Amino acid sequence: MQLLCEDVDFGLDPLPDFHRRMAALREAGHRVVPVRYLGETAWLVLRHAEVAGLYRSEEELPAAPAYRRHSEPAQGKTLLCMEGDEHRVNRLLVSGAFHPGAVREAVERSLVPLANELIDTLPPGGGADLVAAFSRRYPFKVITGMLGLPVADEPLLQQWLDGLFQFPWNPQRAIEARAAITDYLAPVVAERRARPRNDLLSLLATAEVEGRTLSDEEIYAFVRLIFPAGADTTYLTMGSLLWAVLRDPALHRRLLREPALRDAAVAEGLRLYGAVCLQPRYTERAITLAGVTVPANSVLLYGNACANRDPEVFEEPDAFRLDRPVRHREVTFGGGPHFCLGSHLARAELRTALGLLLDRLEGLALADPRHPGPEGAVLRGVRTLPVTWKAVKSAP
Known part of the structure; x- marks a missing residue:
């Protein structure tokens, strides 16, 4: 053919x-x-x-054979590389932080404060690339916060994770990045096993299902997976959703007047502009x-x-x-046993970001109404979004 x-x-x-x-x-x-x-x-x-x-x-037609080829060398044996009982048990071990109840609690505890914190750093009037200033940083900060990793380490983590994404085009850089992340995480995981806290790394270090616990390498592999699976896909979808709303003045006005419709806007954004x-x-x-x-x-x-x-x-x-x-x-989130574990978290992040940006950035608009929108095929989204606004309102 x-x-x-x-x-x-x-x-x-x-x-x-x-x-x-x-x-x-x-x-x-x-x-x-x-x-x-x-x-x-x-x-x-x-x-x-x-x-x-x-x-x-x-x-x-299992998912694992594809992931063993295009991600396991850099990320390790993640959930996506597993099948059968191994996948079922490992998914149960890591799923506690992602069920709907845990996400609802996280919205108030961290999602809203983190979004407001980033908006507070924006200049009071003028403009910026909203992807660089907000939508790329926000999902990444959510995940580092969930894991309980220091804010000061975020730039270094971002550098290593960017290296992981170089596989298979630059395998040497990807393998070096994997080793650096492992070296960084090893003492942190050991400390969480000894003295658990209220964070995702502690949950991973102490979880037990059917007599099974996670090894150190299984924890490292999950962390190597959660950043591209959670942060990158969410930031790309977020940029596309914001572009779609801002390019349509009638839609923008309606979402300002009727906040109850924002969940529907997120659902349509995920259908039309899901990053994967x-x-x-x-x-x-x-x-x-x-x-x-x-x-x-x-x-x-x-x-x-x-x-x-x-x-x-x-x-x-x-x-x-x-x-x-x-x-x-x-x-958008796949299906079957590998249905995206973070789907509830992604929806909550998109809903939080959309609402707070619309409510707090007065006069928010595209800097150029001719912005071409999303691009890419495997991972598709808006990677730059120049915008302007008149004022930044105080957080509610």
């Missing part, structure tokens, strides 16, 4: 016109198509039915999907963003609608 969209590489190119291309493929009747990805051939899954079905088919646009997977044997045979040892790209705009499922799929029925049909 001939490669489609031959002029682009879905792993390397910015693809500002990604959704136009995907709509054209759907309209041509395609459901699974071969495309170029990191210089190789990958099979892109376009429709909601197939994407959602694949996430549910963990036994037939394409989710790489790997076939260890040949499979047939929507009548298309995908060979063994092939990369599959689950089209999360394509499925979330599938007209077979969503009416007016490209429209940002605050009245859309909430049926949780979007696949």
